[in-house]
Amino acid sequence: MLEKHLIRTEGHFMKQGLAALCASAVGLYASAAPANVRPELAHTALAALADAKAVAAAGRGQLLMVGSTLATEQTPSENVVVVLEYPIIRDMKPGMVLILAKNGCEPIDECLIARRVAEIDSKGEVQTDPYTGEELLFAKTKATLLGVVSYAIDLETDSIRDLRVDRAHESVTLAQAIAQQEAQTRAGRK
Secondary structure, eight states: OOOEEEEOSSSSHHHHHHHHHHHHHHHHHHHHHHHOOOGHHHHHHHHHHHHHHHHHHHHTTTTEEEEEEOOOSSSSOOOOEEEEEEGGGGGHHHHHHEEEEEETTTSSGGGGGEEEEEOOOTSEEEEEEEESSGOOSOOOOOEEEEEEEEEEETTTTEEEEEETTTTTTTTHHHHHHHHHHHHHHTTTOO
16 A cells, blocks of 8 residues: 655755754664663674764764664564665655654654655655555554665664665675765765
8 A cells, every 4th residue: 555745855844853853863772772672782782883873974874763663574673773864855766765753753762654665756745655564554644754764773683784775675794884885975876
């Protein structure tokens, strides 16, 4: 089932919302993740967070703790941090994974939605599919687009998944992710 989402790019609300939420990513991690990370995995979670920061620093991304928002049967993690790229509608392609936050919803870890771009129609409207089977939305949900996911880092295993278009969600090493981010930044495209 396809759903249409109108995303306005000319307003400043999206920019302010993205900046505020990304700026709070470290605080969000500090308040949400420790309760979910088992003590024996704390060293792995800290290493994974350092890797996520290195990947984001190599490109133009921001970090956001999304918890289990991207969990699937193949990757069931409850503690995931993502590298988000600024969303540019004209550059969106089918297959991109978007993170949205439901408007007026709290706490934030229960308000995030992952959607996959299905198509961009001639009017500039983004049509999306659910990222996971559990996310079927039967009513129109108002949400703010936070960004496009480029990498997902599992805090429990320190594994990095490349979620960019045409990457088949493959696992990559830290060195590969950094090199890809740096190459993308040099190419000047998102």
